[in-house]
Amino acid sequence: MFSTKTTEQLKLETRPSSTGAKSFYNNPKYRAWIYQSFLLIFLVGFFYTIVSNTLDNMAAQGIKSGFSFLDSSAGFDVLMSLLPFETTDSYFKIFVIGILNTILVSAIGIIFSTLLGFIFGIAYFSHNYLIRSISIIYVEVFRNIPVILQVIFWYTVFNSLPIARESINIGDAVFLNVTGLYLPQLVGEAGSGFVYGAIVMAIIAVFCIKKWAHKRQDASGEQFPVLWSSIAVLVLLPLLALLVSGVPFHFDYPALKGFNFRGGITVIPELMSLAVALSIYTGAFIAEAVRAGVQSVPQGQTEAARSVGLKESKIMSLIIVPQAMRVITPMLNSEYQSLVKNTTIATAIGYPELFTVFAGSALNQVGQAVEIMFMTLAIYFALNMFISFVMNHFNKRTELTTR
């Protein structure tokens, strides 16, 4: 009969070690053990040296260890905080504020870089020569300039804006001056919970419609206008709630009081320049990813779709985009992760995100480098893992199902 052995088994059998080995060190199995024990010994020695050196050095410099410093009062102010903060608050509060600021700038950056990336990535395929060139110029210019230079550049630009009295005024609602960008804030009054509830209800309803439409199409082949009905539900339900409850909202407009603006939402120039620079820089990479994704779909797919009689608009949404997303999503994942890591450049302009405020200011005062760096890095790893988790979940849905 035919031999059913695999090549690997045959290889193992013909090796001298298994056919009455002369020396044990010629056996790959023992060799692997020997190599790995060398590696282990090296690593143990390496870490032992590092740890003992660190402990010695810390003892010599009088640096304490442990996490007890987190409870003590920080004694310095932070430029911007999403939580109420006083200088007497603890280092742990500083840590939390840093994390929130990092998440804020990452979220803004991710949203705007995705928008920019998709706009310019699609623009590459425009029939208009000028649009095409602008897309190429955008990608090639901003991708090839260090992001930290871009941040510092925008910071300089925002710092040369006019003073508060001569603010750039857009419709008496939005003001831009050297101290930042002032936006009107939507304030909910009593009864606004009803409207929020309606929005949540509308979102749930959209999911239900989508599921039901899918089921119906599977069963009967009939299509249901999911997009239009979803938009209708999303607009009409909250609108109805708004009217029923008597519009329980008003805008808080920023207004010039004394030397500066009060009220509304204030975006400090540090946050603005960081968000602008990160969005533009990462957007260039995303545009490149989108371009690569669309180009990765073979021409034959479009032709095949036409030949089965799909409309041009359906070809894009049903054939090209789902296949392009398979290439784009993993790249988006890594771009988002590098965006989160790049928020650390805030330290060059002083925006108080985690790295600047905790690994910078707090570390300067406490001196416990090991603990503080450990905590900081743990947060970046956690944020990146979260992004990775979400994107992988998204990727699973777009992935090609193979055997």
Place this chain on the structure above:
Amino acid sequence: MQAKEFKPLPAQPAPESTIGPIAWMRENLFSSVFNIAVTVIIASALVSIIPGVLDWLIFSANWSGTTQADCVKDGACWIFIKAWSQQIFYGSYPDGEIWRVNLSLMLLAGVIALSFILPARLRNKVAVPAYLILPFVCLLILNGSHLGLTPVSTDLWGGFSLNVLIAAASIIIAFPFGFLWALGRQSDMPFARSVSVTCIEFFRGTPILALFFMGSVMLPLFFPADISVDKLLRVWIILVLFMSAYMAEVFRSGFAAIPKGQYEAADSIGLGYWQKTLLIIFPQVIKVSMPNILATFVMVFKNTVFLLVIAVPEMLQVIMTALSNSNWLGGHAIEGYLFVGFIFWICCFSMSLLATSIEKKLDTSHKN
């Protein structure tokens, strides 16, 4: 009966309406109402912006002079760049010793040229050792104390040459490390594999700025108290480890691109593991990973600017120091940043063009 000889008619010229600049414009600028509107809007925006920008950059810019007082015209003050050019390119390296920096840069260019010129059979034997020795030779030349030259402290190294040299030195040393980690990652030995994966994921997951920061605040704690390691050397170690992780991933995708038959063929002619890896697999991995290696180099080159955060006088740091100089307080920040951006853009863009052309040369698929 003799068959009539087939004589093709001469080719007809393409229809007038499909060739020439007019047809191109009709196709690419004015193909529909929407396109006409877009073209008009963009063109008018460009017409209104470009003359002003060009005027500021070139025509009314100040080109000649030596001090800030010479910047009398409205445009950019390029005298600022001119006056600081030596610091921008060489940092505070002593005047008489600048030839050493130039020599190092030329050695780098020479080794790169060597690896392209040499015949294939010598390339791996000569170019690889030359690359690996190069960073240490440059270190000896720039430091000088072991060669009988005037010793120059690393605090004085700086400027654009530092960006170039430290990026090159890091990626060169990251090559063997990255290769080793990539081999470890796909090895059969479970412990070696997990160590490699941990190294790669740690250095890829950490922001480079945090790594630089650790290099300046934590690394000194790791060494015995009586050894003080130079700041630039610590930065170099950090950059090498960081790059190794990225190179390992580049090599991993390179390994994945090598057909399994290559391993089996090497096995069948009786090559050992290292012979197989270095003689058969490595050259092919290098070839297919070349575009990614260049992209990684562009990344590390851009990342060298991050060094300004820990006060290493690289190019941008020099510009910022110059901006706060009391003789130049006229607000030349935009000129300075544009200049740094322009230099980096030229370098990175040409490298990415090179990467694209190599990629095209390697791409033999017949898609589309």
